[in-house]
Structure formats: C-alpha cells, structure tokens
Amino acid sequence: MSTPHVLVVNAGSSSLKYSLVDATTGETPGDGLVERIGESSSTLVHQGPGGGTRTEGAVADHEAAFRLALDAFGEHGPDLAAYDVVAVGHRVVHGGEHFSQPVVITDEVIEAVTDLIPLAPLHNPANLSGIAGARALFPDLPHVAIFDTAFHQTLPPHAYTYAVPRDWVREHGIRRYGFHGTSFSFVSQAAADLLGKPLAEVNLVVAHLGNGASISAVRGGESVETSMGMTPLEGLVMGTRSGDVDPALHAHLHRELGWSLDEIDRILNRESGLKGLAGENDFREVLRLRDAGDPAASLAFDVFCHRLRKYVGAYYAVLGEVDAIVFTGGVGENAAPVRSASLAGLSRLGITVDGTLNEGRVAGPHAISPANSAVAVLVVPTNEEWEIARQSVAALP
Known part of the structure; x- marks a missing residue:
C-alpha cells in the first residue's frame, strides 16, 4: 500500500522551495528551489532520482515557478502521478492569534492571513503568492497552511504580554508570537524519543x-x-x-x-x-x-x-x-x-x-x-x- 505524500511549499518573496515528502517516513524523492522570481534571470535547481539539474530563464511569478517545477518533475522525476499525493502543505510565517493548528486553506483562511500582513509584511504576502500559484495548478488537492507561530500559541499570558498599554494588544495585536514553530515541534518530539x-x-x-x-x-x-x-x-x-x-x-x-x-x-x-x-x-x-x-x-x-x-x-x-x-x-x-x-x-x-x-x-x-x-x-x-x-x-x- 502506498504511503501518503505531501508536496511541501515554502514561498519567499522571490523564491519557491518545494519538496515531495513521504509523510510517514520523511523520505524526499524529489525537491527543488526556484530563485530570483520576478527578475530577468531566474534559476531552478531540481533534485530527482536521477540526480540534479539546473535551468535558467525568466520566471514571472510564483505560478510560473510552480509550472517550472512541474516541468522538472515531469522531465527529471520523480513522476508525481506515481505517488499518493494527498495535499499541498504551505509554510506560512504569521498566523497571529487566529491559528493555533494547521488548517485546510479556504477563502476565509486566505482573508485571515491577508489581514495579518501588517504583522509580517515581508513574509505573509510571499506565502500568499505561493498559495495562489499552487492552488491554480493543483485545484483538486487540499491545501494546508502550517503556521510558524502556531506552536507558540501555548505561551501563557505572562510570557506573551508586553508591558505596553492594554489597547495596543486589543486593537493592534502587539504581543509576543514566536516563530520557527515547525522546527521546535519536530525537534522536541525527536529529543523526547532520544531520551526515551x-x-x-x-x-x-x-x-x-x-x-x-x-x-x-x-x-x-x-x-x-x-x-x-x-x-x-x-x-x-x-x-x-x-x-x-x-x-x-x-x-x-x-x-x-x-x-x-x-x-x-x-x-x-x-x-x-x-x-x-x-x-x-x-x-x-x-x-x-x-x-x-x-x-x-x-x-x-x-x-x-x-x-x-x-x-x-x-x-x-x-x-x-x-x-x-x-x-x-x-x-x-x-x-x-x-x-x-x-x-x-x-x-x-x-x-x-x-x-x-x-x-x-x-x-x-x-x-x-x-x-x-x-x-x-x-x-x-x-x-x-x-x-x-x-x-x-x-x-x-
């Protein structure tokens, strides 16, 4: 029986990192990185079963970057159709107080992430561009948002509260959120396993x-x-x-x-x-x-x-x-x-x-x-x- 695979996406302002990941074992049959999106000379580095390949050329936006990645999968492998791809997982930097768990992406989720742009003006717009590009090319797959901040939603109030006027928190979301949540989540479990x-x-x-x-x-x-x-x-x-x-x-x-x-x-x-x-x-x-x-x-x-x-x-x-x-x-x-x-x-x-x-x-x-x-x-x-x-x-x- 095939194991579930997820196409993991990490979209930056001018980059797109992608990996096909076995959700059970963590094995990665193929991955790649598109850099300098929106510039006159973009690059794709793709790693498949047969080794690595590098291509250059203009890539207009994240949807075009995804198309380039799909071409690389088709030409250099692995063949996505041969795997049980069950979802596209997107790294999203800032989930604010709205998201303490991963969520299947809907229009409402897109709206909420958009509303959080003032808290992450360098990151959330790029994440949203990646989501839009992937949804356009993978309309039949569920897309899931994984938030860097979600792991830290367990912070107690005395840890996340800054000593500033109370209405700053209520009206503007001024508080500690924390990041690197997916790394902390993975490493904490692995450390506990090592400790037995x-x-x-x-x-x-x-x-x-x-x-x-x-x-x-x-x-x-x-x-x-x-x-x-x-x-x-x-x-x-x-x-x-x-x-x-x-x-x-x-x-x-x-x-x-x-x-x-x-x-x-x-x-x-x-x-x-x-x-x-x-x-x-x-x-x-x-x-x-x-x-x-x-x-x-x-x-x-x-x-x-x-x-x-x-x-x-x-x-x-x-x-x-x-x-x-x-x-x-x-x-x-x-x-x-x-x-x-x-x-x-x-x-x-x-x-x-x-x-x-x-x-x-x-x-x-x-x-x-x-x-x-x-x-x-x-x-x-x-x-x-x-x-x-x-x-x-x-x-x-």
Missing part, C-alpha cells in the same frame, strides 16, 4: 540556530517561552538581524542621524547581527575568520554565544527543571565551538559538554553530554519539511 521518555514528561530548552535563530522553553511538548517576539527580529543574534536592542535605539538614531524608521528597520533586519559585527552572515565564514585571528569575527562569535548563554540560563529558570538542552538548525547542528562556548560555565546547573562527543560527526540525533549527566545536551537535526507533511496529513478531514 514521552514528550509530555520532558522539559527542554531548544535552540534553533541558523541564519535566523531563536530559542524556546518547551514543557511537556508545549512552548512556554520563546525569544522571537511580535516579529522575528527580537531575541538571539542572527545572521543579519540584531536580536535584542534597546527599544529607544530607533528614536535615538532618528533624532541624531535623521534616519527614517524604515531605514533603521532595514538595517536591524538585513545589515546587523553577524553581518554587522563581522562583515559575514555565514557562520562558517565567521568561524574561519575567527580561527585566522580576525578580532571582529572573534567578537561576533563571543557576542553570539554570550547572548545564547543568557537565554539558556533564563529558560532554565522558567522551567525550573530541565531534562535536556537541544541544538538544531544549520549552526546548532554543525558548529561545535558554538555549542561548547555557549554552555561553558554552567556545570553547577548540571550542564556539561563532552569535548570528544561534541567534536564528532554523527548524522542523526545524538548526545554530546557525558553519560549520566543531570541535564542531557543533545544535537537533533531538524526536518521542517517532514513536520509540515505530517501536520498537513493530520489536518485533512
């Missing part, structure tokens, strides 16, 4: 570290605190995002330098973080420069790890008891120096890293803490596409 305990019985501090980075306190499978806020700018230092800064910084720069709020926002989102400190947002390059003695890269590394350590300690206090610290994401899974430096000096909390285990290369979920540690330290590769596929199938009527 039911998810409902474990407390975890999970750090998703990539070009975007956030950390969450997860109690019994539910998010009770997270570092990203109303937008993905708050919290940890990231590739190009500043993370936490003094809220008065915007007003100061506006008064002293005459910069517009839009310009300040652009710099904090696109020119700050590791890029602002070291001139590079790729952590591999930051590590290379640090190893070569570059003082700016060394400072960027120290700032990144110091901020992360502060959050680990804070979330330990939030949870009271912690079963494991979990690293995931491209940096979390691959940058051993980050893991050791960010947890250094926490042995009094029962948190230690085994140097040999930390430096080793292991493909799947594994521990890097000494045996019988009071708090396990785990590295768990994330698989957001598989999580979107699983949640899409679960949402079908």
